[in-house]
Amino acid sequence: MSSRMSRKPVTKKIINTPESCVDDNLRGVVATYPMLQLHPKHRVITVRTKVDSKRVAVLGGGGSGHEPFAGGLVGNGMLDGAVAGSVFASPPTGHVLYGIAQLYKYNSGGVIVIIGNYTGDRLNFGKAIEKAKIAGLKVEGLIVGEDVASSHNKTGGRSMCGEVYFYKLCGAMAEKGYDLASIRKIAAEANESMATLGVCLSACSLPGQPPLFEIADDEMELGAGVHGEAGIKKMKMGTAKETVSMILDQIIAHLKLKSGDRVAVMIDNLGGTSFMEMNIISAETKDYLESKKIVVERIYSGHVKTSLEMHGFQICLLHLNQTRGDLWLELLDAPTAAVGWIGGAMSRRCDEPHEDDDTLLQSDATKAATGPSLSSTQQKLFKSSLTKAAEEMVKQEELLNRLDSGCGDGDCGITIKKFALAILSYLKTASVEYPCNVLWELSEIAETDMGGTSGGIYSLGLSAASQSFASANVVDATSWLTAWEAAMHAISTYGGAEPGDRTMLDTLHAAATAFKQSLPKGLKTALAQADEAAEKGARATAGMTARAGRASYVAAGYTSDEDAGARGAAVWLHSILTSIAHTC
Template sequence: MTSNSTKKFINLPEKCVDDALEGFVQSHNNVMLVENHRVVVRQDVANLSKAGKVTLLGGGGAGHEPAFAGFVGVGMLTAAISGAVFASPPPSSILAALRAISSPAGMLMIVLNYTGDRLNFGIAAERAKAEGMRVDMLFVGDDCALTSGDKSAGRRGLCGMILAQKMAGALAEMGKSLEEVKATVTAAVKNMGTIGLSLSPCSVPGHGPTFTIGEDEMELGLGIHGEAGVRRMKLLPAAETVSVMLDHMLDQKSATCFPLKSGDAVALAVNNLGGTSVLELNIVTMEALRYLEKKGAAVEQVYAGSLITSLEMAGFSLTLLLLDDVRRSCLNQVTEAPAWPHVFWNVPRNNNLPKLREPQSIAAAQTAEQSNAKLTPDGRDALQRAVRSACEALIARHDHLNALDEGCGDGDCGSTITRGAKGVRLLEGGSSTMSL
């Protein structure tokens, strides 16, 4: 697949993560960097320790922005650590992060379920315990693409991580114990599922695309680093794409299926993998809501936007979380984390979406009637034939008009005129008399 994904606004590939973190901290006045480490920490961290609250550390490789630094703030993470692009941070930096957020109430590291992260965060946890710190780990594996847990490291961590961090942050803010925070969020992760899909690869700075894919293909179930999915298939319209994804996710024959039943209350996260336009993401959100409505699910909250990306990959993921009173309350708690999205709460059922019919101007209607009244039947027929012929001529020259427009504009003149001509034809077909 032809791609410009290797073109990036960076200085040097080896400095891009440090430069990005410095830019983030300089543009957000509630966080600071730990010297000599890629660690972003809340500026009020000392107050948390004094208040006896659990502190939270999230992180992983860079390239998933706004994760994880974007979710540092009151009500979410206390600190976030970054490795190189798509690489787990080293244990020495993770340990430095734990020292920066040390609290007598304990620290919880929320970690994506990848081998490198499990190893490095685990080593850092053991070293922290040896220094007398109280620390625990919670692994998030929410991938529903794999049909079996055999011959794998388990479910991969995907966008569900962000919902887990939000719930943990709310619980920690409430003053819950380390054990309570971990147990509550662990139970939530077991009732969570995600599936992703991509149209194109991304590229790590300084390197080429992470994989190749045909212009007319898309890949179902890939990971956030470009790991292989479950299958390639031909490009489909948005509605069919969403159906394929959620059908796979809800397949009860799969060991990793999401256990959705009619009447279940759920939260939905529609995550941009980095290169999907807002226009497309809104369409996908609409189709996901329609699908879940047909399944009898009560979608109470919708989170749509860039949550955990894969650099500039053109694709998206869908995450579902079964809600109960505790999870609902945690998700609804206010947070100051800058990347937490605006939330649509208590989404109306699809068939009750409010619509406003545009009223026709009385004067315009009277003018149309007067115009038609002045024409004889033969005159109206002749006018309709002329308009019809003009519309057909414009539609036939769609490509030629676009080509002309490319020389001085954005190349859509033919497309715009064609839409108008087709609209006139529909108007003619819907009435025995065209109102002009």
């Protein structure tokens, strides 16, 4: 096989060209936030200013591909400027020097340059700083790195998301008027009190390139870097709780944290991790640290220093020690205009418990009898009809799932089965004397046990039917028909569908119309006609164009079979109608 044939496919990205993506990205930053100033020839972003602040300015930066780092972290209270290199590559010395000079022009207190602990950044930023000093500029550099996985290296751990802590600490100190030497000294102390470690589940890819490395579906890489590097160890996938515990054990040991220590936590999304996953990771992180009696003062979670689209996360702990902890926390809480900072007033620690007010929506278990009642014989028929309908709904799970798989998420049968099983459980002990109460209880069951869109539809319909019976005088065919029509009206009003839109209403409406038209000929005839019409209504949906519901969102080719909701309604209607017909 030729090398060309064996090459991995290029990862799709919405860009113009790989060559222009960095400059296009920077143009996008200032298009979105016009109060930032782009210096395009040098790939530098700064705050807009025309006067000397007289204070210290903070410059950060490094390779692109880590957004919002670093251009998105420019703003009063954080960076005054950021210089961008190519993707995962250090910016050249000349660009860094330009950034220093640009900031010094309007910040005569000097410039502190935050340098990530990577060879390219150390060399290019370092040379720029030395050139700036020769030119008479007041500037100092600070190399930061806090990665646990590479901490054994001669030059120390790589710079990970903890670098953003330095942007925040230094930016806040600059705003408060600290001088250059003090800012550098206090920030350097923070570097000794933080550690980062993370995992990735998939690799990222540079624009126009295939993924940087391979990882099996059931594996994750421990200690992956933010430049697309593979980790130091492949491990089997674990749960969020297991993964977080494993990471935190190593960070806690590295920092020698003990019971009673306080920390600020940064959980960095490496680019391709969902909000749901990140929230779960935050919860597990807080729980685990608290189980170790470590006080969690702040959690900052989100996109901080990403690695393009890498699926993974890092956890960084800043030990708020007795010497500087209170100051660092004050600086972290200080306001900033930087749009990429993920902290704020809502991040502050609160020890009040999270609990529900169980009395607020408490249902009345001894609900008063409402509406007309059923005779003993009618109660037996009512219960047996509901039981048979529920049992048949359970049997049709596979069919309904199959019908739903083309245009929905394939769970219609599962959802209806949940409802049916809950009904069967309810009927074991429930009184069915008052239809109003029974229908209301069924609506509650649909809401809690069925859930989702289907649960909402059924709950709406059943609650409307219940209210209809609350104002009825007798229980007869007409009162049932009125309740039936009330249910359809509620479903149509709130669900937005009408007969002909390829939903369960096509079954319900066809059956109700037939029942109403045939009722003068006798109940048995009306029941038979309604059953036949329900079947035809469900079948007719196979040829309809979906205009409402989930099926309306997909191409017509996926909706060539019957609508699952319409067939589900036909299933339970058939059971109920035939059960009643057998007693006529």
